[in-house]
Amino acid sequence: MRSLDTFTALNRFGLGAGPGDDARVGDDPRGWLLEQIRPGQALPPGLRRFRSAAQIRAEIAQAGLESNEARTRTVRRAMNRDFRPEVMARLRYEIRTPDVLPERMVRFWANHFTASLTRGARDGVTIPAYEREAIRPHIFGRFRDMLHAAARNPTLLTYLDNVFSVGPDSPAGQNRQRRRPTATTLNENFARELLELHTLGVDGGYTQDDIIEAAKIFTGWGHGGYRRGGDEPVHGNFQFVRRQHQPGPKTVLGRVYEEAGEEEGLRLLDDLARHPSTARHIATKLVRHFVADIPPPDAIAQIERVFRDTDGDLAQVTRALVMLDAAWADPLAKVKTPHEFVVACFRATGSLPERQPDYFQPMRLLAMLPHSAPSPAGWSDRAADWLGPEALMIRLEWARGFAARQPGTLVPAEVLDRSIGAAAREVTTTWVERAPSGDAALAMILASPEFQRR
Amino acid sequence: MLDRRLFLKLGGASLASALASSRVAFAAAPTENRFIFVFLRGGLDGLHALAPYADADYRRLRPSLGLERDAVLDLDGYFGLHSALSPLMPLWQAGELSFVPAATTRYRSRSHFDGQNLLENGTARPRGARDGWLNRAILGLNAGDERLALSLGPAVPLILQGAAPVQAWSNEQLPDLNDDFLERLAIVYRDDPLFHAALTGATGMTEPDMSGDAPTNDNFLISSRAAADILRAPQGPRIGVLELGGWDTHNGQPYRLRRLFERLSEGLLALREGLGPVWSNTVVMVASEFGRTAAENGNRGTDHGTGGLAMLAGGAVRGGQIAGDWPGLSRRALFEERDVLAINAYEAIFKALLIGHMGLDPAYAERVVFPESRALEPFTGLLRA
Numbered sequence: 001m002r003s004l005d006t007f008t009a010l011n012r013f014g015l016g017a018g019p020g021d022d023a024r025v026g027d028d029p030r031g032w033l034l035e036q037i038r039p040g041q042a043l044p045p046g047l048r049r050f051r052s053a054a055q056i057r058a059e060i061a062q063a064g065l066e067s068n069e070a071r072t073r074t075v076r077r078a079m080n081r082d083f084r085p086e087v088m089a090r091l092r093y094e095i096r097t098p099d100v101l102p103e104r105m106v107r108f109w110a111n112h113f114t115a116s117l118t119r120g121a122r123d124g125v126t127i128p129a130y131e132r133e134a135i136r137p138h139i140f141g142r143f144r145d146m147l148h149a150a151a152r153n154p155t156l157l158t159y160l161d162n163v164f165s166v167g168p169d170s171p172a173g174q175n176r177q178r179r180r181p182t183a184t185t186l187n188e189n190f191a192r193e194l195l196e197l198h199t200l201g202v203d204g205g206y207t208q209d210d211i212i213e214a215a216k217i218f219t220g221w222g223h224g225g226y227r228r229g230g231d232e233p234v235h236g237n238f239q240f241v242r243r244q245h246q247p248g249p250k251t252v253l254g255r256v257y258e259e260a261g262e263e264e265g266l267r268l269l270d271d272l273a274r275h276p277s278t279a280r281h282i283a284t285k286l287v288r289h290f291v292a293d294i295p296p297p298d299a300i301a302q303i304e305r306v307f308r309d310t311d312g313d314l315a316q317v318t319r320a321l322v323m324l325d326a327a328w329a330d331p332l333a334k335v336k337t338p339h340e341f342v343v344a345c346f347r348a349t350g351s352l353p354e355r356q357p358d359y360f361q362p363m364r365l366l367a368m369l370p371h372s373a374p375s376p377a378g379w380s381d382r383a384a385d386w387l388g389p390e391a392l393m394i395r396l397e398w399a400r401g402f403a404a405r406q407p408g409t410l411v412p413a414e415v416l417d418r419s420i421g422a423a424a425r426e427v428t429t430t431w432v433e434r435a436p437s438g439d440a441a442l443a444m445i446l447a448s449p450e451f452q453r454r
Numbered sequence: 455m456l457d458r459r460l461f462l463k464l465g466g467a468s469l470a471s472a473l474a475s476s477r478v479a480f481a482a483a484p485t486e487n488r489f490i491f492v493f494l495r496g497g498l499d500g501l502h503a504l505a506p507y508a509d510a511d512y513r514r515l516r517p518s519l520g521l522e523r524d525a526v527l528d529l530d531g532y533f534g535l536h537s538a539l540s541p542l543m544p545l546w547q548a549g550e551l552s553f554v555p556a557a558t559t560r561y562r563s564r565s566h567f568d569g570q571n572l573l574e575n576g577t578a579r580p581r582g583a584r585d586g587w588l589n590r591a592i593l594g595l596n597a598g599d600e601r602l603a604l605s606l607g608p609a610v611p612l613i614l615q616g617a618a619p620v621q622a623w624s625n626e627q628l629p630d631l632n633d634d635f636l637e638r639l640a641i642v643y644r645d646d647p648l649f650h651a652a653l654t655g656a657t658g659m660t661e662p663d664m665s666g667d668a669p670t671n672d673n674f675l676i677s678s679r680a681a682a683d684i685l686r687a688p689q690g691p692r693i694g695v696l697e698l699g700g701w702d703t704h705n706g707q708p709y710r711l712r713r714l715f716e717r718l719s720e721g722l723l724a725l726r727e728g729l730g731p732v733w734s735n736t737v738v739m740v741a742s743e744f745g746r747t748a749a750e751n752g753n754r755g756t757d758h759g760t761g762g763l764a765m766l767a768g769g770a771v772r773g774g775q776i777a778g779d780w781p782g783l784s785r786r787a788l789f790e791e792r793d794v795l796a797i798n799a800y801e802a803i804f805k806a807l808l809i810g811h812m813g814l815d816p817a818y819a820e821r822v823v824f825p826e827s828r829a830l831e832p833f834t835g836l837l838r839a
Contacts, residue, residue, distance in 0.1 A: 068704075119567040180790075189581065335648070365626045367609035374612060375584055383648060389655030390622040397628035400635065427645070431638050440635060447639055449646040 001421025005029040008331045011454035012290060013322065014100035016336075016344025017419045024098055033322045036101040039140040039315050043132070044097070046089040053129035053155055056082055057236030060122060061225035065234065071122070078125045084356055086128035087370045091359055095346045105139040105318060106131065107339075108289055112282075113150040113198060114378035115159040117371050123158040127371040130155035143282065143312030144273035151194060151269055152238050154223035160376060162190035163226070167219040167246025186246075191215035193376045199272040201281030206253060213250040217257055217264045220245035279307040285381070286317070291326045292333045293382045299326040331423050332453040335383035338366035340454065341395060345446055348419040349406050362398045366391060396447050403443035412441035420450040483602065483692055484595045485813050487770065488685050488736040490694045490725060491588065493611065494718075495570060496701030498742035499756050500763030500794065502711050504553050504776070507534045511783035515749040519707060519756070529553075533776055538715035541723055542767070549773040550726075552836065554764040556781055557798035558744050560827075564758035566702065569743035573800065574613035576824050587823050588693065589616030591808050594818040604684055604691040606677040614695050621691055623662065623684060625676045674698045678721035682728025685736075692812070696721070701742055705753035722767055734769030737811050737837070741765075741800060747792050748783055761794030764803055770811055772838045799830040806832040 001007060001022050009029035010017040025032045056078050063074035094103050110131045117124035134153040138146035150156050157163055165187035166173045173185040191214035195206050220242055224235035240262040250257045250264065255271065257264045272278060283304035287295035306320040321327060336344060342362050346352060353359045363369050373379050380386065416424060416432055428448045435441035445451055505521040506512045508531060513520050526534025527543055533555070535543070545551035561572040561580070568580035576587025592602045593616070601621040605614050608624045636653075643649040662683035670676060674696070681694045698718060703710050718740070726733050745762025761781075766773070778798035781787045789795040801824050808814040808823065809832055820828055 119565075365608050365624070365628065374609075374615070375581065377584065387648060387652050388619065388622070389652050390624075392649070392652040393631075393656045394624075394626060394628065396639070397631055400631055401629055425645070428642050431642050434638070436634070443635065444638065444642070448642055449649045452649070 018347035053126035054236030111378040140315040160190035204277035216246040494742040585616030586613035736768040759793035761796035
């Protein structure tokens, strides 16, 4: 490996270093990354064969009209035919692609707009498709467009309960309160997470009243997977359900949104995307991801400025991250998450997972099952949350077994050079050389702090 | 086979010298008492575990699922225990087992995920907090950085997530690392504080010794044994969380619950046996996110309901009693004309155990652990005086 910058390009910005990567990066690591920032990239070939989220959702909804058992069966089949195969196809692409930066950005943004399987497979089974349709096309587009695509996506609307949010004064709300008096028919979950997690940030200057008003704006944002009486066909796409929509003007962050049905939400999203707090919040998260767990304020300010000045152009923002000196200053500042660690192990050895358990087993043991983040906040981006004693021991034990399964033709010294080369400390090189066997040497490489950091 | 880090015990001396630094030590723990929470995910049908077999409404609501007099062990002439829970009868007779029927959290809708989330986050709302109430309680019990809590299973559940560090053990059956590899690795880690600390922490962890136990494939039993062995240690964690899933019995309930009751009984008995003398100052609480419909459905099952059951076991429990109020099962008594009315609050039980058993400051319990729960006063009479 020719330089520390090569290590940083392949780990901080990439997914780990494998055979041929050093030559690909060449002598201009920053330039190599910048070339990967191309808006409007086509879908990776391995992901083209999968069904749309709407197709999956419609099939499940249709089965649900038949019986609960039929729905359960359909969900299970979709887990086996759609969810898991797409997770594996996506993983194989991450392991093999030379275009590592876009894949890292897909992960980052999908985590930012987390939908999680933890609230059940019926709605969670579409999450890989949601990532492919709502996140992936926009990683180098406008933040505004990604925000719209995610917020209008039934997968996120379901995950955050918006489909159950009914305006108290809407026809559906009035009806419901006649049947069973309740404090409110509104569900604030979606609005709260939209403001707190997706846009303004927890200190972004909104109040509980803003959340309630935003929740009213989004009443009616749902999908066609429910039979709502009449002859409406069941479908899996976004649907504005007018009879759930709270009538009248709403006020969020001091701005009045006159009654305009579905339009109100679109306007609010535009305003949120452009809000200064959003720029700050997004910049903070990006700098935490690309610089350090405790993001330095001046780096945040730089990225924040680019985000604001370009109206949230994520190609420009990503370019600014690549050109940020702080991102190259300490090549070992961050720790790989379990997923990043496992991908890096496959990349370093040039191998591929053959069966689903090759990936799902370590993810289960390391408590990072695909698309199963514990909360809408997504997976943590801080080392302290991933590197407790128990978690480290499981990483080491898994890595030891992984190393033992690699072909004996792998030369540890070569793996060391291509994976952590320029970053390897003398003590690591020494103890890899002294290892009693080839697979013990390989395990020592994978276990080293240099390999587990990025 | 099971104690996958036994090497750390055997090889402690040489490994310790390689690490050449402080081990994680459990200094004076804030209490000698133990609290174990067993979370039955899926919604336990309390009326099938503790059956009001003598109630005419029960027989009316459950013409096919209802337990007859000869299928239960009578406890007080009205309630009877499901026969698959009969291994627990010695605990009942010894005054180490009690029940609180018609109990649940403040959650009043019927989603598993939201119900579990609310039970674990300790507020009045699903996702009302991002950490767990038991973790917040630990912060109040323990100003230091000791790992006071033990989580059994691959992921730390929400109830234990938060600022307080938590020890975890899982029966994950990855092959052990040998001492030699770890000693070499300890040298490689020496100048990396984060990795050094994690490895050192692992060597200081209490590993369960289950070499004398009969072999089993039941993960709940294995976890119970491990929990008992780790919690028994004088300088180990004081709080454990175990999980047993599969309680969502929309159909085939009689068979499925029989098997689950057997497993639950085995696990609880393993806790008693493994904790040994420590059992006398232990409280085990068994709970589920909600109960099920009072009436059976058409598939020999029950659907998501409200009022469920809490079981309390342990030497510190005032056992042999069915505690709390019982609203009955008449049409007027049912919640929304379908569920057992949740007249007893889990939060009131949790608070009573944290304050009375673990020594948590009552004001802290109200303010931080269970916010907005002042109306639910700590349950009285659950603990042995």
